[in-house]
Amino acid sequence: xxxxxxxxxxxxxxxxxxxxxxxxxxxxxxxxxxxxxxxxxxxxxxxxxxxxxxxxxxxxxxxxxxxxxxxxxxxxxxxxxxxxxxxxxxxxxxxxxxxxxxxxxxxxxxxxxxxxxxxxxxxxxxxxxxxxxxxxxxxxxxxxxxxxxxxxxxxxxxxxxxxxxxxxxxxxxxxxxxxxxxxxxxxxxxxxxxxxxxxxxxxxxxxxxxxxxxxxxxxxxxxxxxxxxxxxxxxxxxxxxxxxxxxxxxxxxxxxxxxxxxxx
Numbered sequence: 133x134x135x136x137x138x139x140x141x142x143x144x145x146x147x148x149x150x151x152x153x154x155x156x157x158x159x160x161x162x163x164x165x166x167x168x169x170x171x172x173x174x175x176x177x178x179x180x181x182x183x184x185x186x187x188x189x190x191x192x193x194x195x196x197x198x199x200x201x202x203x204x205x206x207x208x209x210x211x212x213x214x215x216x217x218x219x220x221x222x223x224x225x226x227x228x229x230x231x232x233x234x235x236x237x238x239x240x241x242x243x244x245x246x247x248x249x250x251x252x253x254x255x256x257x258x259x260x261x262x263x264x265x266x267x268x269x270x271x272x273x274x275x276x277x278x279x280x281x282x283x284x285x286x287x288x289x290x291x292x293x294x295x296x297x298x299x300x301x302x303x304x305x306x307x308x309x310x311x312x313x314x315x316x317x318x319x320x321x322x323x324x325x326x327x328x329x330x331x332x333x334x335x336x337x338x339x340x341x342x343x344x345x346x347x348x349x350x351x352x353x354x355x356x357x358x359x360x361x362x363x364x365x366x367x368x369x370x371x372x373x374x375x376x377x378x379x380x381x382x383x384x385x386x387x388x389x390x391x392x393x394x395x396x
Contacts, residue, residue, distance in 0.1 A: 148337065149327075150395040151345045158392045159352050163359060166385025169226050170377070173235050201283045206270035206306070212364050213263045213313060215379065216321040217256040222383025223326045223390075230391075248328040254335040255324055259317060266313045270306060277302040318357045319346045326390035345393045356389060 221240025228235050246252060277298040283289035293299035323345050324338035346353045360382055367374030 148341055148344055151341070151348045151393050152395060154349050154352050154392050156352050156355050159356050159359070159389065162356075162388035162392055163381075163385045165388035166226075166381045166383070169222075169229055169384035169387075170381045172229065173225055173237070174380075201286060201289050202274045202278070203267065203270065206267055208368065209310065210263050210266045210270070210313075212360075213266060213317045214256075214259055215360075215364075215382070216317070216325050216386070217252075217259055219379065219383030219386060220252065220325055220329065222380050223329050223387045226384045226387035227326075227329060230387075243329065246329055247332040248334075248338075251333060251335040251338060252325060252328050255321065255328070255338065258335070258339075259321060262313060262317060266310070269309050269313075273302055273305045273309065276305075314357065314361070318353065318360075319343055322346060322353060322356065322386070323390040323394055326387050327394060330390075330396065341394060349393065 220243045224240060224243050225235055225237075228239055233239075243249070243252065278292070283292070293302065320339050320342050322342050324335075324342040327333065327338045327341050328335075363378045363382060364375065367378035
């Protein structure tokens, strides 16, 4: 499999590639590129196969015991922190479209053949650790406002959250802390995984490339983060069905954003 133009690059070089300054219009162009790639190679069924069993388990567990209910939203919302890892297959398909290679859906698994697979796994573990820290923080926030109280019903829990000062305090604290976690993940991963698919490199170099890209383009990257957050929220509304389209589109668009920002 043809992977990167610069397969000789190693982490020992400690040379970060140049990054371009982009505009918000470039982010929009990248998003359009993601939509075009998805239209060319729809992969929504893959996300349905992967995400729906997980969602059904969470919903079934919630119905069986309301003790899980306070963590249901943090689990679903926090799973987006793992999005950059889940979208690696989309990056690979967009890379193959770009180079005119075969784009059968089975090529999403070519990620495992990447010379940088250990670095990809390492960054995945880092994001997984951040996800676990988010869940721990969410549990602490709930305990701070509601103590050890277990919701008696789904309706009662929603009422407590939306009609009490404790509930609104929890919402504000949760959104604030969640924003911090999301900002960290965006900074370290917005182009790091595409970079690893495009170059043989180590996790720290890829992470620093991503930080460099965000530092050079704070407003466009913030706009991209807003697009991701709003898209995922809207995609989750119709019983999470929209995520099967939103997630692949964002994955493809991330590849195009990487191409616009990082000088190959």
